[in-house]
Amino acid sequence: MTQPILKVTGLKKHFPVSTGGVFSKGKGVVKAVDGVDLEIFPGQTIGLVGESGCGKTTVGRTVLKLYEPTAGTIEFNGEDITNLTPKQMKPRRSQMQMIFQDPFASLNPRQTVGTLIGNTFDIQKITPQGGKVEEIQRLMKRVGLNPEHINRYPHEFSGGQRQRIGVARAIALKPKLIVADEPVSALDVSIQAQVVNLLEDLQEEFNLSYLFVAHDLSVVQHISDRVVVMYLGKVMEDADKKDLFLNPRHPYTKALLSAVPVPDPKIGRARERIILQGDLPSPVNPPAGCVFNTRCWKAQDKCRTEVPELVQIQPGHKIACHFPEPASA
Amino acid sequence: MLKYLVRRISATLVVLTLISMSVFLIFDVLPMDPARLTCGKACSPAVVEANRHRLGLDVPVQVQYGRWVKGLFVGRTYGEGQAEFTCPAPAFGYSFNRHECVTDLLKRAFPVTLSLAIGAFFLWLFVGVSLGIVAARFKNRWPDRASNVFVLVGTSLPTFISGILILLFVALKFGFVNPIDLGKWVSPFENPLGWINTFIFPWITLALAYAATYTRFTRSNVIETSSEDYIRTARAKGLSEKVILRKHTLRAALAPIVTLAGLDFAGLLGGAIITEGIFNLPGLGRLSIRAVLNDYDLPIIVATTMLAATFLVVMNLLVDILYAYIDPRVRVA
Amino acid sequence: MSAFLEVKNLTVSFPTEDGLVQASNDISFSVDRGETLAVVGESGSGKSVTSLAIMGLHNRQTTNINGSAVLNLESGPIDVISAPEEQVRRLRGKAMSMIFQDPMSALHPYYSIGDQLSEAWRLYNKGDKKAGFKRATEMLELVGIPDASKRVKEFPHQFSGGMRQRVMIAMALINNPALLIADEPTTALDVTVQSQILQLLKDMQKEFNMAVILITHDLGVVAEVADRVNVMYAGKIVEQGVADGIYYKPDHPYTIGLLNSIPRVDQLEGKRLIAIPGQPPSLINLPQGCSFRKRCTFADQVADNLCATIAPSLDMKENAHFSRCHLTEKQLVAARGGK
Known part of the structure; x- marks a missing residue:
């Protein structure tokens, strides 16, 4: 088997927070990411899903070392990059890029598209073959933008086009890994498919690996090879896409999947739905034991005291649960 | 709520102390000599020194500050002998120009x-x-x-x-x-x-x-x-x-x-x-x-x-x- | 017997420095008590603008509104578009209510939940603040907020997003309205909370026998709750019909395109999505002819360049199913992929 492009072991990222209002002073720690393992192979897409506050975005940023990890190791292309300084990281950054959620906020409004994409070459001090402008225009064309618009500013583009600019910038240095953080959730439905298709085409063309962070399970299901489900900073389930969607073994995954609406009235009406009670607990003060126990319909005393380990229950399928759902046929 | 108040009030006191210290330091380092200003054109160094003593400026700045703080709480006597004036607490000082306790002013x-x-x-x-x-x-x-x-x-x-x-x-x-x-x-x-x-x-x-x-x-x-x-x-x-x-x-x-x-x-x-x-x-x-x-x-x-x-x-x-x-x-x- | 709400030829436009924004154009539909009408469309399709017009929430000075929206109340019909503003105000929160997308910002941060609910109740009922709080507590219990008698005294920031949307629903329903307009009520919520809120809306609709207009961009949500659907594009209703008809036999290339372009959690083949090319048009200076023409892959099949010259009207294709398209039934069958 080939070597993974990204291997993350026991990753933790804790943020200090002050709790309470004016009349009290408290210091706490948000365990945004609390022990996450990931492996991404070349050309593979890992979908990272979960609800708000589950830590999926933090994982995405920490593996790129945009945040310093609290614990754990990050190996990129076989090299341990956990403790590299920003300066040491710089040459490696061309290999790992990011696409952001908000195409309105992530592009400097005072720079032209040409500058925005060209910056990536300047930072790495690379002069592309055939000239910079030509390369920028080639990239623009590749992502479906009109190369003649090289001197336009971000506000002259629609949301979908801006996300294409973000994609062009990300692929400019021919990276091996792209972390895509909710890349389509700010876009209109009819535009989402355009960007998803673009990402898939580029993956095929450049043998890219994606860490695809999103809350929309339909999109994740479509684009991913493997899916990792997170809840309150921990991995609940990690499995091959088909395995996970057809045969979810963790109660949370099962509930999450059943909550996703399907654009088909007959299926929608007939489907059995597991409606979870209550809300997500605060990540500042997560429940003891299994973090999901407060909303789990199967929770027992053991779940409230003992943290379940993430274990393999069948080849390529890991879950962290004391009482897994039975495997279906 | 009470805890918050206590914390805020003590912080406020610390800030006020720091401010008063800085005020003293600022006026100490300014290139102005109040003692020199107290006597007129024909001024002998001896008179200036006497005035300096009378104004309480002949001691190091930290001692001046200490006296000032003490005066705030217990009152203070300024000058000596015939030209002796006492201001009750809280005494902010005595103005020799106006011959009045600053607190009264x-x-x-x-x-x-x-x-x-x-x-x-x-x-x-x-x-x-x-x-x-x-x-x-x-x-x-x-x-x-x-x-x-x-x-x-x-x-x-x-x-x-x-x-x-x-x-x-x-x-x-x-x-x-x-x-x-x-x-x-x-x-x-x-x-x-x-x-x-x-x-x-x-x-x-x-x-x-x-x-x-x-x-x-x-x-x-x-x-x-x-x-x-x-x-x-x-x-x-x-x-x-x-x-x-x-x-x-x-x-x-x-x-x-x-x-x-x-x-x-x-x-x-x-x-x-x-x-x-x-x-x-x-x-x-x-x-x-x-x-x-x-x-x-x-x-x-x-x-x-x-x-x-x-x-x-x-x-x-x-x-x-x-x-x-x-x-x-x-x-x- | 006419439906509770009947909207006819409703047109809303805003004069701006760049020109007239045709936010919604020639909208006609009706919705009766006990029925859920979903309005689907992308941003800028005019779905929210229409409902704000029905609620009378547009500034009449800066908005041009034409057409009619008649509420058939027990006391007789009222056209909320032409009725005096004060009369329309007295219908808000009583005959018709609305909940919004972002429950985080829709509640006043300085007033307790009880204050805000009892304010809504006392506007139309005689009773002191204590009675208002009692009614508020009942409503909070009804929408499933645990420990309601304690939480009624709390402030919005002490509630989670899902709980705040429950509070919003409780406030909207406190005077038993006949019509509830829900504008993207679950878009800001997590998917597990979304299903709670959708279930709650269904339960409340039964409880109060309301007409519900659900505005959303999510075709999955629509499939779950809608009886009938309006599909909107560039300010117009392009297709209108019962939910099953819209999903299984769509009669407009835009609807067909939308359904093809969304990935489905229950389809694991990983087929490439069929995206709709291009962008929605600007609502200022809409192109002549069909607004969807430039993104439509079938426009060239229509004879005489009709799509570019004549805007199609909303015609009945079959029983109670309307579509705004020049394509013939045979061409539509082909567009649907033979269905």
Whole structure:
């Protein structure tokens, strides 16, 4: 088997927070990411899903070392990059890029598209073959933008086009890994498919690996090879896409999947739905034991005291649960 | 809540101590010698040294500071022999120029400044906030434009010009004020009308400058709040525009004004130098400016500086406490 | 017997410096009590603008509104478009209510939940603040907020997003409205909370026998709750019909395109999505002819360049199913992929 492009072991990222209002002073720690393992192979897409506050975005940023990890190791292309300084990281950054959620906020409004994409070459001090402008225009064309618009500013583009600019910038240095953080959730439905298709085409063309962070399970299901489900900073389930969607073994995954609406009235009406009670607990003060126990319909005393380990229950399928759902046929 | 108060108050005390130390240090390093200023043209070094001793400036600055702090709590005796004066606690110092305890000077000047500040405060708050609300409600229509003219005039006209104009062309010209009585202190408890007569023009002068800022601030806050989702919710409930403005928009739009107003008011309590000067009001501002310009009266300068700083720090604390009552999000759950 | 709400030829436009924004154009539909009408469309399709017009929440000075929206109340019909503003205000929160997308910002941060609910109740009922709080507590219990008698005294920031949306629903329903407009009520919520809120809306609709207009961009949500659907594009209704008809036999290339372009959690083949090319048009200076023409892959099949010259009207294709398209039934079958 080939070597993974990204291997993350026991990753933790804790943020200090002050709790309470004016009349009290408290210091706490948000365990945004609390022990996450990931492996991404070349050309593979890992979908990272979960609800708000589950830590999926933090994982995405920490593996790129945009945040310093609290614990754990990050190996990129076989090299341990956990403790590299920003300066040491710089040459490696061309290999790992990011696409952001908000195409309105992530592009400097005072720079032209040409500058925005060209910056990536300047930072790495690379002069592309055939000239910079030509390369920028080639990239623009590749992502479906009109190369003649090289001197336009971000506000002259629609949301979908801006996300294409973000994609062009990300692929400019021919990276091996792209972390895509909710890349389509700010876009209109009819535009989402355009960007998803673009990402898939580029993956095929450049043998890219994606860490695809999103809350929309339909999109994740479509684009991913493997899916990792997170809840309150921990991995609940990690499995091959088909395995996970057809045969979810963790109660949370099962509930999450059943909550996703399907654009088909007959299926929608007939489907059995597991409606979870209550809300997500605060990540500042997560429940003891299994973090999901407060909303789990199967929770027992053991779940409230003992943290379940993430274990393999069948080849390529890991879950962290004391009482897994039975495997279906 | 109690814990918070204790913490904030002790922090405030620390800040005040630090301020008083810095004030002492600043005046110590300034290239001014109060002792040298005390004697006239023909001055022998011996006289200067004697005066220095009399002023208490012949000891290191930390000792001066220690004596000053002690005086605050137990009172203090200044000078010696025949020229010995005792001021009871709290003693801020003794002015040898005026031959009076600084505390007594402050006691006389403070009511003047307080009167000036309170009247001006309510006047500008009322004018500024109401104009701001009107301007916001009639955004881009004539009331808004008219209030904008007021804002421009108020912000661009310095007090020393508006004050003189008001004094010369309104107060004196129409005989509202007798020039001989200008700035004469009248207690509001003995003669309320006389008090108002003394202060009405200074109030207008001060309020003009401040009200403009408040108009602009209120206008933009009300407009901003009006586009909040919860105002749309209030409208969707079926509330009338009047109730929406009064209960929903203003509550949120005016909350930040508490902070602004508190600090502005505290700033004025330290003395409004220009306005007091123009209208001949014997307040803290005039006391300190004279102490600086005329005779470099260090005890007065230190005392007024300290007082102004104290007002600001204490008001800051009050504003924070008040804000927690206005905005439940600041309160602890 | 006419439906509770009947909207006819409703047109909303805003004059701006750049020109007239045709936010919604020639909208006609009706919705009766006990029925859920979903309005689907992308941003700028005019779906929210229409409902704000029905609620009378547009500034009449800066908005041009034409057409009619008649509420058939027990006391007689009222056209909320032409009725005096004060009369429409007295219908808001009583005959018709609305909930919004972002429950985080839709509640006043300085007033307690009880204050805000009882304010809505006391507007139309005689009773003191205590009675208002009692009614508020009942409503909070009804929408499933645990420990309601304690939480009624709390402030919005002490509630989670899902709980706040429950509070919004409780407030909207406190005077038993006949019509509830829900504008993207679950878009800001997590998917597990979304299913709670959708279930709650269904339960409340039964409880109060309301007409519900659900505005959303999510075709999955629509499939779950809608009886009938309006599909909107560039300010117009392009297709209108019962939910099953819209999903299984769509009669407009835009609807067909939307259904093809969304990935489905229940389809694991990983087929490439069929995206709709291009962008929605600007609502200022809409192109002549069909607004969807430039993104439509079938426009060239229509004879005489009709799509570029004549805007199609909303015609009945079959029983109670309307579509705004020049394509013939045979061409549509082909567009649907033979269905």
